[in-house]
Amino acid sequence: MRTSLHFAMLEASDNRLMITGPSPGVGKSFVSVNLAAVCAQAGQRVLLVDADMRKGQVHNVFGATSESGLSDVLGGRLALDEVIRGVDECEGLSYVARGTAPPNPSELLMGPRFSAFLAAASERFDLVIVDSPPILAVTDAAIIGKQVGTSLMLVRFERNPVKELELAIGRLRTAGVEPRGAILNAVERKAATAYGYGYYHYNYQ
DSSP states (O other), X not given: OHHHHHHHTTTOSSSEEEEEOSSXXXXXXHHHHHHHHHHHHTTOOEXXXXXXXTTOOHHHHTTOOSOSSHHHHHTTSSOHHHHOEEOXXXXXXXXXXXXXXXXXXXXXXXXXXXXHHHHHHHHHOXXXXXXXXXXXXXXXXXXXXXXXSEEEEEXXXXXXXXXXXXXXXXXXXXXXXXXXXXXXXXXOOXXXXXXXXXXXXXXXX
């Protein structure tokens, strides 16, 4: 995935990557966290942003709370430096939790503070990974996708039907966001002759 991501972002306009999915429960945050860690272990300075201000769970992975995060920056209560958290177990990896659950996440993402947040993060880090809410649930991913150079769609093996994937991609394209590829998560080998490597299959477009 890290190698495929490198080539997918070669022609991108910036160093920002959004990972979204059609529906909840496909492993989006799990993949985002692990991809961020792998890239950091390769020597990059990586910032993982939990942009699901309604139900984001990235903070749980690191045994922390959701307070003092993205929503607090976008609401003007905290500065960027006050919400970036380092990860002791992984040098080079930092993250921003979702923050206090706001009543208007979509409106916060459309405001100028989100653009300023991403611009500042892009200057300080080699790679900014944004874990967004599912595109078929809310409009947030479409808003975020307009401000990142690369967007990937995560789908789960035998969970997301093709029609649902087509609808999700169509929703992004309607907003002017062109997905650069898809990640198929939790693939199960059905026969002894099947070949797989790890848990993910990546299709670069």
